[in-house]
Amino acid sequence: MSPKLGIDPAAVIEAAAESILITTTDLDDPGPSIVYVNPAFERMTGWSREEVVGKSPRILQGPNTDLRIFSDLREKLHARQTWEGQTVNYRKDGSEFWMEWSIVPLKNERGEVYHYVAVQRDVSPRIEAEQRLQEAQAAERAAERARANLARYFSPKLVETLAAKDQPLGAVRRQNLAVLFADVVGFTRLSEILDPEEVMEILRDIHSWMEKAIFRHDGSIEGYIGDAVLAIFGFPETGGKDASNALSCTYDLLIAAQHWNQGRTSKGLAPIHIGIGLHYGPVVLGDVGTEEYVDFTVIGDTVNTASRLQQATRSLRCDLVVGQELVNAIKDENEREDTTNLLERLQPRGDLAIRGRTQAVGIWTLTLESTAT
Numbered sequence: 001m002s003p004k005l006g007i008d009p010a011a012v013i014e015a016a017a018e019s020i021l022i023t024t025t026d027l028d029d030p031g032p033s034i035v036y037v038n039p040a041f042e043r044m045t046g047w048s049r050e051e052v053v054g055k056s057p058r059i060l061q062g063p064n065t066d067l068r069i070f071s072d073l074r075e076k077l078h079a080r081q082t083w084e085g086q087t088v089n090y091r092k093d094g095s096e097f098w099m100e101w102s103i104v105p106l107k108n109e110r111g112e113v114y115h116y117v118a119v120q121r122d123v124s125p126r127i128e129a130e131q132r133l134q135e136a137q138a139a140e141r142a143a144e145r146a147r148a149n150l151a152r153y154f155s156p157k158l159v160e161t162l163a164a165k166d167q168p169l170g171a172v173r174r175q176n177l178a179v180l181f182a183d184v185v186g187f188t189r190l191s192e193i194l195d196p197e198e199v200m201e202i203l204r205d206i207h208s209w210m211e212k213a214i215f216r217h218d219g220s221i222e223g224y225i226g227d228a229v230l231a232i233f234g235f236p237e238t239g240g241k242d243a244s245n246a247l248s249c250t251y252d253l254l255i256a257a258q259h260w261n262q263g264r265t266s267k268g269l270a271p272i273h274i275g276i277g278l279h280y281g282p283v284v285l286g287d288v289g290t291e292e293y294v295d296f297t298v299i300g301d302t303v304n305t306a307s308r309l310q311q312a313t314r315s316l317r318c319d320l321v322v323g324q325e326l327v328n329a330i331k332d333e334n335e336r337e338d339t340t341n342l343l344e345r346l347q348p349r350g351d352l353a354i355r356g357r358t359q360a361v362g363i364w365t366l367t368l369e370s371t372a373t
Helices: 009-015 039-045 073-078 124-151 156-163 187-193 196-216 242-266 301-315 324-333
Strands: 019-023 034-037 083-090 096-107 113-122 173-184 219-225 228-233 274-289 294-299 320-323 347-352 361-366
Touching (some): 173 187, 173 196, 173 242, 173 301, 187 196, 196 219, 228 242, 274 301, 320 324, 324 361
Antiparallel strands (some): 083 096, 173 228, 219 228, 274 294
């Protein structure tokens, strides 16, 4: 008992809320042994004082105890310094808990270490809270990545709706879609005469106003393929006017191209022309790739045909080639409405033989000049 304060140190240790364990000073194998534990230790571990006195503190260790944390314990205790650590320990019943503790040397009047005192705390609630926070943060980061990935394809108004679903894009499936394929005419030549940085700036400009028009007409961007843009209409949900939306979007794209080129020519720059192919029909949609890299894609004859129709804009000297199936779909979508406004700008051009396809495709075309308003 302290004569000045009237405090009994032993009683304080017994009453302490934190677990206290006192050991011998043997640091060589088999290591120190327990000489005292307080009631808080018994409550925390389930071991009684009688059961642990004379035993090694390793009685608290188990399969998930990270022994690496003890790498500097011997060095610090030899140097008579405080050691601190945190890892999984085990109660008498085998249940795990996270323990944080510090070990300090007890010295006599001559400075000799005669015991080590370990003050131990069960920090499981804090660790579990931290783990839940980390898991929540990881889930949020994953959700943000998912939103960013969806934003590559869909308009902002659709992204949040899709992100809330467990399987945003749904299972692999087959359905009818309108497919738009747009490409920069003469891009290879453009790449030869301009610096790569200039080419990238041009592509960013083009993709920017294309994206706005596509999203405005409820389309989705399946991907950028070099200078080309592949867009689809009718995904993730069919809208009843998918073919009509695709054609209306194309008109807007051609008008946007006109305005953009007016800006270029006013600066003394050469205009850059866009060729567009439109087709309608069955496609297969879904994720492809490996566990390490997965990408959403759309495949099928309809996609290939839209690409071939876009390529045909060069030989046909027009800006848009539309497959007959898309014209038919527009008429079906508007069976009770007049489709003149949508279709009057198109010119029928008969059948076009498509490489890799056994049947020719009926086509309609449009030139840029006829889009002026």
